[in-house]
Amino acid sequence: METEEASLARRAADAVSPPPRLVDWSLLAVVVLEVVTGFVSFTVGSPSGWPLFWLHRILGLTFVALLGFKLARVRHRLTRPSEWRASTAVSVLTLLATLGALATGIAWVFGLDVRLAYWTLLSVHVGFGLVLVPLLAWHLRSRFRLPRRRDFEGRRTTLRYAGLLLGGAVAYRSQELTNRVLDTPGRDRRFTGSQPREGSGNGSFPVTSWVADDPDPVDRSAWTLTVAGEVETPLEYGYDALDPERSEAVSTADKEALLDCTSGWYTVQRWRGVRVGDLLDAAGVRGDARFVRFVSVTGYRWSLPVDEARDALLATHVGEERLSHGHGAPIRLVAPGRRGFQWVKWVERVEVRRRNDPAQWLVTLVSGFE
Structure with missing residues (x-):
């Protein structure tokens, strides 16, 4: 039986969450945009290209909120083995790749600089992102449902997405401020996300x-x-x-x-x-x-x-x-x-x-x- 606190949390989530089908397709759209902006950012070395990097990071933080809406809706499928199906394995792999991409990205912006064999955390983050595209597409295929017209109607949906993007921008700026206040290694990152290497030769x-x-x-x-x-x-x-x-x-x-x-x-x-x-x-x-x-x-x-x-x-x-x-x-x-x-x-x-x-x-x- 649902407790009063859980009921309040669910109603609060429902109030800010876009329609379920729209959340699913938004997750795929954000991942594709993240891969595209990430790939294009590889070719940008001039400071005038900073908006592209900002967009990539804001979309990533928006993805966190969308993923939260998704998990709140399907958590019972993951926590009840009796409801598992063949497609659940794809869902779990998709979730693990998503968490890997988010964890490595967040650790990197705060300046954690460890290497996994040949790879930096940023390289591992890129790898998780590339894996996510086919996994998420496969996941959607197993539960294919196109958005309905009414999912896009109404000012509320527009405001929800505007709020998600604004929240991503605020969260990113807060991260930058946190790096400066706490004097973390991430404070010296270039606008590209790269960390400094000092010395000569x-x-x-x-x-x-x-x-x-x-x-x-x-x-x-x-x-x-x-x-x-x-x-x-x-x-x-x-x-x-x-x-x-x-x-x-x-x-x-x-x-x-x-x-x-x-x-x-x-x-x-x-x-x-x-x-x-x-x-x-x-x-x-x-x-x-x-x-x-x-x-x-x-x-x-x-x-x-x-x-x-x-x-x-x-x-x-x-x-x-x-x-x-x-x-x-x-x-x-x-x-x-x-x-x-x-x-x-x-x-x-x-x-x-x-x-x-x-x-x-x-x-x-x-x-x-x-």
């Missing part, structure tokens, strides 16, 4: 590789950098011609730049090498060129618009040290304002092109596999 920040990129160390004496494509004079340089400590063939440059890795950390370092603009000028860029593609020894590649590429650096040193193999030696791209996976390591070709390279997105997933 190779040992001051982690060695990470995108997907399967993990080549053997490159022999500097046999390595060459080729500049080709839409240029008047294709060029080829050995390592000694680009080494700031030895070269007189090209002028060297220093640049302080922030590297923000999608695995959840950032570092500010002074990089030294050769300006891409100097290489392009030496080769003579043709008038119809629009993009510059940087290609790794693994086949990995990324392209930048010509004007942006001119201000980029091909670095041989970080701090006062030669780049280590793990950080991209002999030479890596330094592209301020871009995320870490776009700073191509182990560069061996610079290709000037008339068109962008949409296939680079696929290559990021398959490069390094043999």
